[in-house]
Amino acid sequence: MTRVESRPVLSVKNLQITSKDPFFQLVKGVSFEIKQGHRLALVGESGSGKSLICRAISGLLPQGLSSFADEMSLQNGTEKINLCHNSKQEKLSGFIGYVFQEPMSALNPVLPVGRQVQEAIEHEPGTWSEKKQRVLYWLDKVKLPSPETTYKKYPHQLSGGQRQRIVIAMAMIKNPILLIADEPTTALDVIVQAEIVELIAELCREGRTSLLFVSHDLDLVAKFCTDILVIRHGEKVEYGDLKAVIRKPNHPYTRALLLSKPRLDHKPLRLPVVSDFIGEKNTLNSAAKAGFVSDVHQQKTRHPVVTLRSIYKVYRQSNNFTEAISGLDLVMFSGETVGLVGPSGCGKSTLARILCGIEKPDSGEVIIHWQGRRADVVQLVFQDPFSSLNPALSIGNQVMEPLIAKGISRDTARKEAMEMLKITGIEPERFSDYPHRFSGGQRQRIAIARALILKPALVVLDESVAALDVSVQAVVINLLNDLKDAFGLSYLFITHNLVIAQYFCDKILVMYQGKIVDSWSGKLPESLQHPFSQRLFQVVRG
Structure with a gap:
């Protein structure tokens, strides 16, 4: 029997995207197609052009950018829709569904979900009641609890995973022939991430909907996509059957993406980075390469840096009480990296804020062991460096700021800030540049430089590599290890990702509903005590 090849639903030939002022080519002649029922992974590092390709297809390119293609079309039965001539997204809303990366920004905060x-179906035939029933059907289909109750809730009353399910329902309710999912799981913990990916794949299979799934995570897309397109600097470097590409990648960049991510069963001294494979110059000057010698006396014996005793923290809103942290004990030692793993809402970030003095516990003790060494023992590096950096201040001024606040002269502060930027891999000549001129990985290095300028004993890293693609993530983790050795630092590494924690940390704590429910040092134990820990282990093992 002859196998009938499924027809292309989306065809893109020689797509080019340019900025007008100044003129710059952002996407350079990319071609691909997605067949009916197929799921294409669009993979590449931040800034490679992935989201721009999706926006060009959907007619959502921002002002100042323009696209050209020899062909960009959508096949709807016998009808061929020329996407090159569709500048308005509403013309395509019945054919293309779009799931954005951050659901909170895609939802209206003052309207029930x-x-x-x-x-999305307001202009379709039918009564208001019939449309509501259709919405309730989809709320149930995306596996939200109690659809009638959820229908009336506002976005802030839902968890991150539930908000993402709402956005998926909005995208799928019109039964599109193509679904575009642009990094839809980046901000979610690994268990919710697995559930969302499984849900998207299931809905696409049921409706024979083709999928364009944007990600920087090859391990993630390998679980459910059929094909892959790898791009770098706006150019196609690899394209084809996903299993074949992962089994035998042709391009060194694809090999770098596969090897940059930590593995549970392998712990090399340093993670491979893209420059190891591409032959490009690695601009990162680590603390060791910069010849930095810490002015802090390195003691051979470990001593406590911070001790938490029986910490409780309760949030009150009207008559509702939420116990964020419940009787938590923790001792962190010098030169130690402790990983704190747990689901969203378990109390990880609350603990970080208490450690840094941003919030106070309702009861319990926070003991900082000063050792007569440093004035600012604990510093914090946030998840999103773009939000934590002031867009109106040069990066040099932002790194200097903590020193000036301590009464250090501007000349001395400038000298120390330039040295710290150099240590963290930012060229000193970029001292006067503003945050928007740097990539995500560079902005995170700037945030790290600002945290280290006061020479803390403990750095709290609150999801500090979660928003970075795997290749940049490897560079930042290598940098953090270099800085730990050079400065004698301790880290509290807060993350959703057990695999990264297992590579980076000396000790791992699993937090659930405000309590530490599991802990281990070194190798991952054969059996874990808590059901959440067991589920987490199952997900990362695949």
Whole structure:
């Protein structure tokens, strides 16, 4: 029997995207197709052009950018829709569904989520009641609890995973022939991430909907996509059957993406980075390469840096009480990296804020062991460096700021800030540049430089590599290890990702509903005590 090849639903030939002022080519002649029912992974590092390709297909390119293609079309039965001539997204809304990376920014905060889903079918035939029933059907289909109750809730009343399910329902309720999912799981913990990916794949299979799934995580897309397109600097470097590409990648960049990510069963001294494979110059000057010698006396014996005793923290809103941290004990030692793993809402970030003095516990003790060494023992590096850096201040001024606040002269502060930027891999000549001129990985290095300028004993890293693609993530983790050795630092590494924690940390704590429910040092134990820990282990093992 002759196998009938499924037809292309989306065809893109020689797509080019340029900025007008100044003129710059952002996407350079990319071609691909997605067949009916197929799931294409669009993979590449931040800034490679992935989201721009999705926006060009959907008619959502921002002002100042323009696209050209020899062909960019969508096949709807016998009808061929020329996407090159569709500048308005509403013309395509019945054919293309779009799931954005951050659901909170895609949802209206002052409108119940059910009404927002219903808006997608507002202009279709049928009564208001019939449309509401259709919405309730989809709320149930995306596995939200109690659809009638969820319909009336506002976005802030839902978890991150639930908000993402609402956005998926909005995208799928019109039964599109193509679904575009642009990094839809980046901000979610690994268990919710697995559930969302499974849900998207299931809905696409049921509706024979083709999928364009944007990610920088090859391990993630390998679980459910059929094909892959790898791009770098706006150019196609690899394209084909996903299993074949992962089994035998042709391009060194694809090999770098596969090897940059830590593995549970392998712990090399340093993670491979893209420059190891591409032959490009690695601009990162680590603390060791810069010849930095810490002015802190390195003691051979470990001593406590911070001790937490029976910490409780309760949040009160009207008559509702949420116990964020419940009787937590923790001792951190000098030169130690402790990983704190747990689901969203378990109390990880609350603990970080208490450690840094941003919040106070309702009861319990926070003991900082000063040792007569440093004035600012604990510093914090946030998840999103773009939000934590002031867009109106040069990066040099932001790194200097903590020193000036301590009464150090501007000349001395400038000299120390330039040295710290050099240590963290930012060229000193970029001292006067502003945050928007740097990549995500560079901005995170700047945030690290600002945290280290006061020479703390403990650095709290609150999801500090979660938003970075795997290749940049490897560079930042290598840098953090270099800085730990050079400065004698301790880290509290807060993360959703057990694999990264297992590579980077000396000790791992699993937090659930405000309590530490599991802990281990070194090798991952054969059996874990808590059901959440067991589920987490199952997900990362695949």
